[in-house]
Amino acid sequence: MSAPGPSHAPTPESEPRSSPEPGSNPGPDPESDPLGRERAHLAASRAALRAMREDAEALDIRDVTANWVNAAVLGAQIDERIKSLADLSHTPLFFGRLDYLHRVGADQAEGAEGERFYIGRRHVHDAAGDPMVVDWRAPVSQPFYRASRKDPLDVGLRRRFGYTGGELTAYEDEHLSDPAESEERTSKLLQAEIERPRVGPMRDIVATIQPEQDEIVRSGLSGSVCVQGGPGTGKTAVGLHRVAYLLYAHRERLARTGTLVIGPNKSFLHYIEQVLPALGELEVKQATVDDLVAPHAEVRGADGAGAAVIKGDARMAEVLRRALRSHVGVPTEPVVVVRGSRRWRVPAYELEEIVAELLARDIRYGAARDALPQRIAHAVLVRMEEAGEAPDDRVQDTVARAPAVKAAVKAVWPAVDPAKLVLRLLSDAEFLAEHAEGLLSADEQRTILWPRPPRSVRSAKWSAADAVLIDEAGDLVSRTHSLGHVVLDEAQDLSPMQYRAVGRRCTTGSATVLGDLAQGTTPWATASWAEALRHLGKPDAAVEELTAGFRVPRDVIAYASRLLPSISPGLAPVSSVRESPGSLSVRRVEPGAAVSEAVVSACAEALRHEGSTGLIAADARVPELAAALAAAGHAYLSPGEETTAQARLTLVPASLAKGLEYDYVVLDEPAAVVEGEPDERTGLRRLYVALTRAVSGLTIVHRDPLPPALGQPGLHPGPGRPSGVSPVAGGA
Incomplete structure (x- = not known):
């Protein structure tokens, strides 16, 4: 990380320059009051932005469009322009300054x-x-993020600004070409921005993007990128800023093809939804994988882990392809087309050749079905020409619509409903066995078969995995619309069939894949990015690894990293770059004492600090803790609800904690988090996620033994600790 040095000013060299005391007179000379000059530029910039917005609002388009359709489109574009020019009072309009050298x-x-x-x-x-x-x-x-003393990129001075409540209150300089400032130092303003308390939804990191992050953000649209990043490395923010950058650099192209951000759940999407609007991008859609496939089936059921793993396996794609192609029959009767007084005959063997040729091309089922009547009509036209007639394309289209041709197509290449195809596979043992032969074992087939087949597609209680199968079948019938760019976050948790569903949405575009193999908490979580990218259809995507942690404090991430050898051997641990070690407290509740009371007490302590507090617990323990909080008079939010200065406590089921962050986290019974998953490795990964949600401090409350991989922090208790508190790291 390239860190600025001190500013040259009549203030302590190691401190950023701040505003004078309230009520003081900075003096009329701007040269003696650089902070006042910067404030004046901020005020002038805000006035200019207001003028830009007023100009857009004043546009009169009544006489510049040819019709009402053009007027509506132009009006919508102007409305979006006006929205994008909004001045967000608590969002700094600028955060840095570059002074380039006079160099030719x-x-x-x-x-x-x-x-x-x-x-x-x-x-x-x-x-x-x-x-x-x-x-x-x-x-x-770009040099604001990339310039360093070793490579200043023609920058003489880089200035960072500090804000408080939207007001410019400080600045800090780095003279990249000054030999007297050769020593690398940590920017206090940069560090303060990184460690600022988290209240409310996720915010942008545009002022703190680091060189290795900037390289990913500015990588080209044509190539796909996979970012492996541990907790707090900023991979989600990097992915969102990459979308914003691509929309800036390729706006016309992406306006035509579209962009999409895919997250793991609605709570996560709500948490990140303000980042892109803060960067001026209002048109990026957000969805979960379930949202993508929702139009095909209403999800009302759930699979066991075993069935979900098999249904999510990539082998199911071939099972579906075989089942679909089995509907294509072998022609046994000729096609006879009557035109006027003439009868034109296409024999069965020629029809069989046409069908075989279409099958060999391996094009989509629906496209081949649409091509078949034209092929038959072409064969008729060849006979007409041989008989001395001169038919044109209109005649071919007429023949293709002839009743005899339609009947032949219906018999040989019938229309197939994707949902009905999946319904038959999951309810007809013989049909499944025929098309899963050599792919799924008999036990696997029995696992995914419905014990009580539904009467119809409408009455079926489809699971989320079933909906993905229907989406796959639908793409085998007709091509899925492709977008220009897709961002896939928390990608490690997707099944191969889910990867395929996402990949279909960017077959002609590119993708940014974000995730952490150590945080894979589904039974089907991917084992490697190479495997995941192959299923996504992007095997050549560049894989980048972020290991510098900006969110999780040193002591907390070091403690959580003890789990890595058990959950992801060989994965590099995150190295925190934060100055503050944070606080880590592991509290053991004596046998017979109520864990919930100790948890409520820990939450009360955390709420005395500035910022948000998240109480994370195994899903099964959430009702008990909710009752304990209510009894103690603590109001709490649910994941996805926005924290405010008045409502700062969120009760988070461990299954929904991924991707969220809180200043202080109280973690209830780690053993219960592990035991809540189908196997120990998945449980330890879920625990790793829960341990790494804290930005400032983590308190663990437990009565049951901790997982052996964790043990205790190994430090001495802090002074004044009540009895029952295990070793504490970094203070309270």
């Missing part, structure tokens, strides 16, 4: 000779069109 040469940065640029979340220009704030995605902004 072929390697000069684009448009940068001796100029000064303020770097922010969006572009702002004055009445003359000159930039007052430059979008962080613009090429001229």
Whole structure:
């Protein structure tokens, strides 16, 4: 990480320059008050942004469109423009400044000779069109993230700004070309931004993007990228900022093809939904994998782990393909087309050749079915030409619609409903056995068969895995629409068939895959990114690993990393770059004492600190803890509900904790979290997720023994600890 050095100012060299005391007079000379000058530029920039918005609102399109359709489209575009120009009062308009050196040469940065640029979340220009704030995605902004003393990229000074409640209160300089500042130092403003308390939904990291993250963010649209990142490495934020960058660099193309962010659940999507709008991007859609396949079947049932694993296996794709192609029959009768007084005959053997040729092409079932009548009509036209007639394309289309041709197509290549195909496979043992031969064992077939077949598609209680199978069958019949770019987060938890479902949405586009193999908590979690990318249809995607942790404190991530040898051998642990070690407290409740009371007490302690608090517990223990919190008078939120200054405690089932973060986490009974999963390895991975949700402090409360891989922190208790508190790291 390239860290700024001290600013040259009549203030302590190691401290960023802050605002004067309230009520003081900074003086009229701007040279003696650089902070005042920066505030003035902020005020002028906000005024310019308001003017840009007012200009957009004042546009009159009544006489510039040809019809009402064009007027509606243009009106919608203007409305979106007005929304994008909103000035968010608590979101800094700019967060940095670049002063380029006066240097002439072929390697000069684009448009940068001796100029000064303020770097922010969006572009702002004055009445003359000159930039007052430059979008962080613009090429001229890239050195803000990449420049270092070893490679300054023509930057003489990089300035970072500090804000409090939307007000500019401090700045910090790094003179990249000054030999006196050769020593690398940690930026206090950068560190403060990284460690700022988390209240409310996830926010952007545009002011703190690191060079290794920026390389991923700015990678091209044509290639797919897979980001392996441990807890707190910023992989989700990197993926979202990559979408924002691609929309900036390829806006017209992605406006036509579309973009999509796929998350693990609704709570997670709600948590991240404000990041892209804060960056000025309002049109990116968000969904879960279940949302993608929901139009095909209403999910009202659930599979056991065994059945879900088999249904999610990639072998099911071949089972479905075989079952679908089995509907194609062998022609046994000729086709006779009557036109006027003539009868034209296509013999059965020629029909069989046409069908065999279409099957050999292995095109989609529906496309082949649509092509078959045209092929038959073409054979008729060949006979017409041989007889001296001169038919044209209109005649061929007429023949293709002839009753005899339609009847032949219906008999040989019947229409197939994807849901009915899956229904038959899961309810007809003989049909399944015929098409799963050599793919699924007899035991596996029995596992996925319904014990009581439903009467119809409508009455079937489809599971989430069934819906994915129907989506696969639907794509075998007709091609799924492909988007320009898809971001897939928490990707380690997808089954091979789910990967295929996502891959169908970006066959002609690219993907950003985000995840952590150590956090795979489903029975079908992927074992390697190479395998996952193959199922996704992106085997050539570049795999990047982020190991620098910006969210989880040092002591907390070190403690959680004790589980890595058991859950993901060989995976590099996260190395926290935060200055604060955070707090880690492991509290053992004496036998016979109520764990819930100790948990409530720990929550009360956490709430005395600034920021959000998450109480994470095994799903089965949530009702008991909810009752204990209510009895103690503690109001709490559910995952997905936004924390505020008044409501800062969230009760989180362990199954929904992934991707969320809280300043302080109280973890109830780790053993219960592990035991709540179908096997120990999955349980330990679930525990790893729960342990790494804390941004400032983690308190573990337990009565049952901890998993052997964890043990105790191994430090001495802090002073003043009540009895029953096990060793504490980093303070309270």
